[in-house]
Amino acid sequence: MTQGAGGVSSGGGVGGFSGGGFNRHHHHITHHTSEVGEGGGECGKRCCFFVVLGINIISFTLCIRKMSRYLRIALLWLYVATAVLTAGLLISLRILGTNKFKAAPTDMRKVETGVNNAFCESYTLKSSDPFEAFIFDKEPVVDPRRIEEFSTSYVMSLQSNNYNYWGFYLLPGSTLQVNSTNDVAASATPIVIQGDSNLQTWLDSKGDCSDCYIYKQYMLRHHSYTMNCKETDNYFFVYINGGIFDVSSTANVFIRRTLYDVTKATSACAFLPGQRSCRFDMSINLEQSLVFHSGRRALNQSIDMSGSCGARAWMYVIVFALIPILVAGSVSFLIWMFCKDDKTEEKQALVPDPGSKEQNSKLLTKNVLVAYDTCTTVQ
Known part of the structure; x- marks a missing residue:
């Protein structure tokens, strides 16, 4: 009753x-x-947070977002561990x-x-x-x-x-x-x-x-x-x-x-x-x-x-340990094989921006001095 x-x-x-x-x-x-309508703002914030989080996860697992493979794999395991711990705690x-x-x-x-x-x-x-x-x-x-x-x-x-x-x-x-x-x-x-x-x-x-x-x-x-x-x-x-x-x-x-x-x-x-x-x-x-x-x-x-x-x-061991390890390990292997390290910063150091005259002038001066020192040493 x-x-x-x-x-x-x-x-x-x-x-x-x-x-x-x-x-x-x-x-x-x-x-x-x-x-x-009360609480609608909080709901909108939560939905926005999960959408941004989902986009972020997809971007680095599909190699869209530029970062090193080590960081990409580390973030993957961090997200998997957080999801497993949260789900296990809620079910328990x-x-x-x-x-x-x-x-x-x-x-x-x-x-x-x-x-x-x-x-x-x-x-x-x-x-x-x-x-x-x-x-x-x-x-x-x-x-x-x-x-x-x-x-x-x-x-x-x-x-x-x-x-x-x-x-x-x-x-x-x-x-x-x-x-x-x-x-x-x-x-x-x-x-x-x-x-x-x-x-x-x-x-x-x-x-x-x-x-x-x-x-x-x-x-x-x-x-x-x-x-x-x-x-x-x-x-x-x-x-x-x-x-x-x-x-x-x-x-x-x-x-x-x-x-x-x-x-x-x-x-x-x-x-x-x-x-x-x-x-x-x-x-x-x-x-x-x-x-x-x-x-x-x-x-x-x-x-x-x-x-x-x-x-x-x-x-619990199978659902919250074995399966997540197998999935995260497989994705990590794929990331290592198909995602390349981002070398944008290295390329920018070797090939400067042609639009920056000041930077070009400094780089030219530096190259001239290096070449002069090299030539002096050889002589």
């Missing part, structure tokens, strides 16, 4: 929002508003270490945080609540005959020009019913949004996006909505109080979930708090999936989960 709240701008009614934030199941997103920060995310009771979903079949040799999963975990060699399939029911209630007090929302992760074939009761006739307006991106769009646009939600209803004191889920996604139920009076509402939620078919899992693990974490060996099979299921035994409505990736060392 995902929960969030925020305020409605005083002059915008239901259509305008000033800020807010939310925690997704796998990522943390901080919402903020800004003026249109994103994959390695402990990654935390949220879940809800009866959730059954794929683990996506920090899981990478190429760079992870193993993956360890643990939680504050009991769960089951499964490994599939292929994309898990929903079994419409496996059903799990879950119900809960949320009591909210919405001040004037405020909103609140809850999110649920559902598999295809699931149904969700929400019955709302309000204490006054002028009550909160419910909106249903599908997907994290649409929720962020709704927040960024300050509520002014007619195509980012799938349901909206101006209701009175009682309201009921039933949704049949056709796609695997996060679904958010937003309640907005755009009036001038505070509203107290109660939302009763009943979920009938479909689950994955675990009979096709190649490995399984049951976890209880205080016991050993669930550890799975990961193959390089890109279709391999890790799935967890938080059952009815969950102790909290918001479950803290964490996972950690065990690095596949030989993959």
